[in-house]
Amino acid sequence: MTATAQDLVRLDDIRDAAARISGLVVRTPLLPCPWADELWLKPESLQPIGAFKLRGATNALHRLDLDQRRAGVVTHSSGNHGQALAYAGRALGVPVAVVMPDVSTPLKIEATRGYGAEVILVPQAERETVAKQLVAERGMTLIPPYDHPDIIAGQGTVGLEIFEDLSNVDVVVVPVGGGGLSSGVATAVKALAPHVAVIGVEPAVAADAAESLAAGVVRIWPEQRMLSTVADGLRTPLSELTLAHLSAHLDAIVTVAEDEILDAVKVLARRGRLIAEPSGAAATAAVLHHRDELPAGRTVAVVSGGNIDPRLAATLFTT
């Protein structure tokens, strides 16, 4: 099924999401950067779970009716989305089950459990099946990490806030993984100010979204190939729904090299005083290393998350 124009999330959906999630997510500021020309950061790494994902998860849970809330929700995303759903579920009194591969690190399992979710460990290949079983057996609602209008609308609140704080912004730079954040932000920004450029950023070694946009269909790269980027949050393919949003609203995609991503993680720590994960630093990497490919003017880079591997973080200040 291909998404059509009437299926796309609209500005009003994002405004409604903003009203719903207010008080449950952090209203992050825009941070001016004296160390880069006309650059502001939107530090979503400061959300309590360390990533923008809390916005979409909170909006999606709010949209459930009372019976659905009672039965609870399930996801088979074991990263930031799983933790976001766990955190939002606890805040709203909705049971949350996260189906995780049994090879997950103890750190990730503990973090998800720590937010109050039920963690179900299964072999990697059985994740989707087990999630569907929980839907059938317990009447739970499946909340996907990005392929859902309520998720996209929630992430789009990042775009609303950018515009509230810097109404004369010229360029918004946002990382593209599954496309939930970029779809929402592009939708909000283009509806508010069509002349503002919205630029997506992908690792060059995982540029499936750029290829999908050029082809007009979702292109899925082999999992093994996607593993070659350090930006683990940007290894996921687009969905039909996010591709439709990006086709309608995104101006371009810029790709960044792996060493540029790691450099941006360092600069964000040393100059921006922010701990960012590689996926979270990708937009900043594009500004630092590919400014010539971006439109000129007042630029906002979204720092989408800060859940960095401690072993990688240890190298931030030592090299």
Added chain:
Amino acid sequence: MTATAQDLVRLDDIRDAAARISGLVVRTPLLPCPWADELWLKPESLQPIGAFKLRGATNALHRLDLDQRRAGVVTHSSGNHGQALAYAGRALGVPVAVVMPDVSTPLKIEATRGYGAEVILVPQAERETVAKQLVAERGMTLIPPYDHPDIIAGQGTVGLEIFEDLSNVDVVVVPVGGGGLSSGVATAVKALAPHVAVIGVEPAVAADAAESLAAGVVRIWPEQRMLSTVADGLRTPLSELTLAHLSAHLDAIVTVAEDEILDAVKVLARRGRLIAEPSGAAATAAVLHHRDELPAGRTVAVVSGGNIDPRLAATLFTT
């Protein structure tokens, strides 16, 4: 000269300061901490110069008349206050001279120059004399780092914002160096809600403010003794003016050990995704290690700054 009640900064002064500095300083959020019970952080480390000092400096420059603005300002504080004044001066078109000891690190000199200030290097002992010469010869206005009502009122805007974001706060914990931040925050919070506890934090090895408060007069510890704390921003003595504010409004001072401060720097990086300097982590250290000495309830710790020595920062993730 002892400060009397009518000399003290009042809530209206702080509200006026908030209106003046709006748009020139970052409106920092309160960050809830899932990793600690009932704790929120106020991350002033995210100000563009990396510390709350920008608030007081911006307010002080705004209060100058046109002739004073043209002649410019001078300070002999070479740390965060000097950089704050340089940054605010550039934003407001006011020339800034910073008199620094000739033993200052190149990093600090370059940062201050980078914000557009004139840096004047002199032997450590001549700093005050040279600053006074600039006042006499160039008609510059001396802007001290904390011993001034406009500075205290500017720093007090931190307290206003805490209350705006968490109106049912029970405890505010704030580091005490020269006392500008703690005086302003205590003044604001106590005027808005007298039942909220405002607790100061000092390194145990540099507890001159606690001693001064107990004695009712400013006690100045030998410089050599103050050097024993890693929290370099908390080595300065109170002034008559800040002692008067703290005597009137502060509930208590809690002291923290050096290893507790360094532990808090680590926790803020690993769990809070914030780069804090030791002085900036002192309030968090009190919450993490001395909660039994604090009143119970919803607690805000001010993370006052993030300008950490890169060599120290390198140890954050490796030990």
